[in-house]
Amino acid sequence: MQKLPQSFFQRPTLVVARDLLGKYLVVKNGNSVLSGKIVETEAYRGEDDLACHASKGRTPRTETLYAEAGTIYVYLIYGMYHCLNIVTEEKDFPSAVLVRAVEPIEGIHTMEKRRKTKHSRALASGPGKLCDAFGITKRMNGKTVFGDTVLIEDRGDVVKRNDIVTVPRVGVDYAGACTHLPWRFYIKKSGYISRK
DNA sequence: CAAGAGATCATCT
DNA sequence: GATGATCTCTTGA
Numbered sequence: 001m002q003k004l005p006q007s008f009f010q011r012p013t014l015v016v017a018r019d020l021l022g023k024y025l026v027v028k029n030g031n032s033v034l035s036g037k038i039v040e041t042e043a044y045r046g047e048d049d050l051a052c053h054a055s056k057g058r059t060p061r062t063e064t065l066y067a068e069a070g071t072i073y074v075y076l077i078y079g080m081y082h083c084l085n086i087v088t089e090e091k092d093f094p095s096a097v098l099v100r101a102v103e104p105i106e107g108i109h110t111m112e113k114r115r116k117t118k119h120s121r122a123l124a125s126g127p128g129k130l131c132d133a134f135g136i137t138k139r140m141n142g143k144t145v146f147g148d149t150v151l152i153e154d155r156g157d158v159v160k161r162n163d164i165v166t167v168p169r170v171g172v173d174y175a176g177a178c179t180h181l182p183w184r185f186y187i188k189k190s191g192y193i194s195r196k
Numbered sequence: 197c198a199a200g201a202g203a204t205c206a207t208c209t
Numbered sequence: 210g211a212t213g214a215t216c217t218c219t220t221g222a
Contacts, residue, residue: 042214051214061207079204081215098214128215138206171214194215 004145004152009069013088013095017043018185020086022159025102026151027134034110034134036102036124037157040186040193042169044085045095051175054094064142065094072150074131074141081128084136086145086152100170100184101125103192104133126194163188170195 004023009016018041026035044052044065053075054065064073065087073085073096085096102124104111111123111133124130131137136150145151169184186193 044214053214056208059208075214076204076206078213078215079206083214085214100214126215132216169214174213 002154004154006068006070006146008152009086009088009145010090011088013043013045013097014183016086016088017041017097017183018164020097020099020152021164021185021187022157024105024153024155025084025099025130025134026153027136028149028151029135032107032110034107035105035153036130036134037105038099038102038152039190040099040101040184042098042100042185043095043183044098045089045183047094049175049181050178051169051172051181052094052096058094062094065096066092067142068144070144070146072140072143072145074136074138076138077128082131082137083127084131084134084140098127099130100127101186101190101192101194102130103190121191125192159187 020038020041023038024035047054054062067087068091069088071087074082077083084099087096089095104123112118115123115133124133165186165188166182167184168180172179
């Protein structure tokens, strides 16, 4: 039960993306606690990564990507879903890890109400679903994972290298040469992945 | 079960 | 004016 420090996120994005597997996303609000084990992530790194929002340069929206490691980047996609990212590497270098799926652990009843389903595999098995279940919105954009609202914990789970699957990212067909970069990671045996 | 379409809007051109 | 780091629902085999 150890809150991850900034040094964890201040490393190469691909390493952080892999190491986040098996860690726990925790969202606290008053006396309610929601948590889930991270089972799927994707890396977005630098202005040269055509799939990264920062490839369009520094704008009001992408400013968060240039913030210090551990900053939370949340944006709205397709007009109705939010995506949760955690900024990595050095300040002013735009990079982040997209948290794509978690296995629900605590606060499942709240997640079921928000997601309007009792099927545990449908609660947080995708970036949009996860934000819905955890109540993550753009209000969180620009905050960090070092406060007492949103944080990442190491609860001692060990994810072996052989249990991690490495494949191209989802939904980035527009990214030209970067489309096929194997920057998506997930836990092979998990039943809570966004898609095969 | 697979495939396709529609929902819906902030952001950038 | 176009477009997405998605999801759900409908259709049809």
